[in-house]
Amino acid sequence: xxxxxxxxxxxxxxxxxxxxxxxxxxxxxxxxxxxxxxxxxxxxxxxxxxxxxxxxxxxxxxxxxxxxxxxxxxxxxxxxxxxxxxxxxxxxxxxxxxxxxxxxxxxxxxxxxxxxxxxxxxxxxxxxxxxxxxxxxxxxxxxxxxxxxxxxxxxxxxxxxxxxxxxxxxxxxxxxxxxxxxxxxxxxxxxxxxxxxxxxxxxxxxxxxxxxxxxxxxxxxxxxxxxxxxxxxxxxxxxxxxxxxxxxxxxxxxxxxxxxxxxxxxxxxxxxxxxxxxxxxxxxxxxxxxxxxxxxxxxxxxxxxxxxxxxxxxxxxxxxxxxxxxxxxxxxxxxxxxxxxxxxxxxxxxxxxxxxxxxxxxxxxxxxxxxxxxxxxxxxxxxxxxxxxxxxxxxxxxxxxxxxxxxxxxxxxxxxxxxxxxxxxxxxxxxxxxxxxxxxxxxxxxxxxxxxxxxxxxxxxxxxxxxxxxxxxxxxxxxxxxxxxxxxxxxxxxxxxxxxxxxxxxxxxxxxxxxxxxxxxxxxxxxxxxxxxxxxxxxxxxxxxxxxxxxxxxxxxxxxxxxxxxxxxxxxxxxxxxxxxxxxxxxxxxxxxxxxxxxxxxxxxxxxxxxxxxxxxxxxxxxxxxxxxxxxxxxxxxxxxxxxxxx
Ligand code: WTA
Numbered sequence: 016x017x018x019x020x021x022x023x024x025x026x027x028x029x030x031x032x033x034x035x036x037x038x039x040x041x042x043x044x045x046x047x048x049x050x051x052x053x054x055x056x057x058x059x060x061x062x063x064x065x066x067x068x069x070x071x072x073x074x075x076x077x078x079x080x081x082x083x084x085x086x087x088x089x090x091x092x093x094x095x096x097x098x099x100x101x102x103x104x105x106x107x108x109x110x111x112x113x114x115x116x117x118x119x120x121x122x123x124x125x126x127x128x129x130x131x132x133x134x135x136x137x138x139x140x141x142x143x144x145x146x147x148x149x150x151x152x153x154x155x156x157x158x159x160x161x162x163x164x165x166x167x168x169x170x171x172x173x174x175x176x177x178x179x180x181x182x183x184x185x186x187x188x189x190x191x192x193x194x195x196x197x198x199x200x201x202x203x204x205x206x207x208x209x210x211x212x213x214x215x216x217x218x219x220x221x222x223x224x225x226x227x228x229x230x231x232x233x234x235x236x237x238x239x240x241x242x243x244x245x246x247x248x249x250x251x252x253x254x255x256x257x258x259x260x261x262x263x264x265x266x267x268x269x270x271x272x273x274x275x276x277x278x279x280x281x282x283x284x285x286x287x288x289x290x291x292x293x294x295x296x297x298x299x300x301x302x303x304x305x306x307x308x309x310x311x312x313x314x315x316x317x318x319x320x321x322x323x324x325x326x327x328x329x330x331x332x333x334x335x336x337x338x339x340x341x342x343x344x345x346x347x348x349x350x351x352x353x354x355x356x357x358x359x360x361x362x363x364x365x366x367x368x369x370x371x372x373x374x375x376x377x378x379x380x381x382x383x384x385x386x387x388x389x390x391x392x393x394x395x396x397x398x399x400x401x402x403x404x405x406x407x408x409x410x411x412x413x414x415x416x417x418x419x420x421x422x423x424x425x426x427x428x429x430x431x432x433x434x435x436x437x438x439x440x441x442x443x444x445x446x447x448x449x450x451x452x453x454x455x456x457x458x459x460x461x462x463x464x465x466x467x468x469x470x471x472x473x474x475x476x477x478x479x480x481x482x483x484x485x486x487x488x489x490x491x492x493x494x495x496x497x498x499x500x501x502x503x504x505x506x507x508x509x510x511x512x513x514x515x516x517x518x519x520x521x522x523x524x525x526x527x528x529x530x531x532x533x534x535x536x537x538x539x540x541x542x543x544x545x546x547x548x549x550x551x552x553x554x555x556x557x558x559x560x561x562x563x564x565x566x567x568x569x570x571x572x573x574x575x576x577x578x579x580x581x582x583x584x585x586x587x588x589x590x591x592x593x594x595x596x597x598x599x600x601x602x603x604x605x606x607x608x609x610x611x612x613x614x615x616x617x618x619x620x621x622x623x624x625x626x627x628x629x630x631x632x633x634x635x636x637x638x639x640x641x642x643x644x645x646x647x648x649x650x651x652x653x654x655x656x657x658x659x660x661x662x
Pocket of ligand 1: 329538
């Protein structure tokens, strides 16, 4: 059972502090009245329907929810198009000339697309895709830097009913080809490169390696981002700008069934193979539309900036679909927060007058380390709301964020959710909720989240497993090509209940405190990495006989990757090999999975039946006193390892 202890007395003190909504904020907030929780609870379907009704439907739904656990259908029989809701609706209204996307490249170049501009680009690119033979239901892989073409590509796919699969630009060629093959994507959209910390991310170069192994890819579209050298294969590779030159300016949006697939997004689970999470159309859009509006309290004049990359679910739900469905102005920044200097984010906020800022705890801890003098140099007075996502936020970081960035006047919404949940599920409502630093507070209205013990009984006050006991509109509909895994992974711990894989604690006032993963998933800088995936990358190296991967606590990244490795007979385990192995993992998965520590050991602690005891390894990596080791086949192994690790 997961447990939590505040690290310091100071943290304990901070956890007990409370922050009611600022009066000025509350006055204009969408939600001011707590009674909405009761109202939504009494009739969740009617509650979700009220948001669905704010969207444009081509054909109304006949039934709000069909729930055959673990399979849900929302807004059954309804037809709509996501791109028409995110773009056409605003391009054909008084919002036509409003900025939809304000983009800044890392070198300082800028582009602003109004809703009309976005409408034009999406329509044209939808026609380009059609001309390349993409049809409704086909899969399209997107491997781009954070440039407007990423959003345009996603929306163009949605317009014609193609299913997009965005792969984060930091993933390796091999990770890209695995994802393309799993989804059998027909077209790949990439760029010559992208900028990161002044350097180049050679995307097309990596994509060339990937598509050697992906027979399903018929065409590659390349966005010209810079002047990066690359090979263009006649007939297969096409420049985005050339294709757009000849494209027709209007493409009829495809009427999509509410339950038609919108996208798949790969995420790490508890096995070596990433899984393609399936999201569909009507429920997903309703869920992200509703939560963006209420959690960020989006108002017409807001300038909203979510710093996530489009390659993650946060980039899908809260940079593209949620905000655009609300007709918001979205800021997008391509590069690193410390380029050319450590005040880049604060300069962007000042320059564009950002009012809502949504980022990850790992970034906040990094800013804390860099020092408050960086934000202090900029005028951040436009900010009115701050958000965090991706991992538990420690109370110290919460309070720093509130004081140094929000100047004590902005509510901080700590939002808990997952790739699978599609939308934010546990979060404050900023005009209603009294905040406690470190707590994601309460389930969004209409959501039922409980803390359960192993037997599936509710824990009154205390720690347990976080579970979702009612379906919600943006929930995943399955795992691409693997329904069995869907049932086993999420629905087998307790009948008809979704198991999140997270531990949580409930306090006396019913607030939820997230405690991190309780399964074999690590959370490194807010990125999900499976221990098994790193283990299989390691044993793929010819020097490695066996490996066990665990995480240890890390001040900035939340968790760091520690790999215990047994080498093959005759192999020398020296610092050179350490570097080679780290590089090998980066090459196989991406540099986000590069182990921080590699510990060589002649043996790994195993039970008598031969199972590696990861829990013990985790204790060693975290410098904890070890518990009972009597079940070990060879207790000396642990003593030896502990000594090696301490050295
Ligand atoms: C963790 C990211 C604590 C959690 C949207 C979850 C959080 C995993 C929070 C999903 C939060 C996300 N507080 N933990 N506010 N938000 N997590 O799929 O462990 O990349 O299961 O989705 O991140 O990661 P994913």
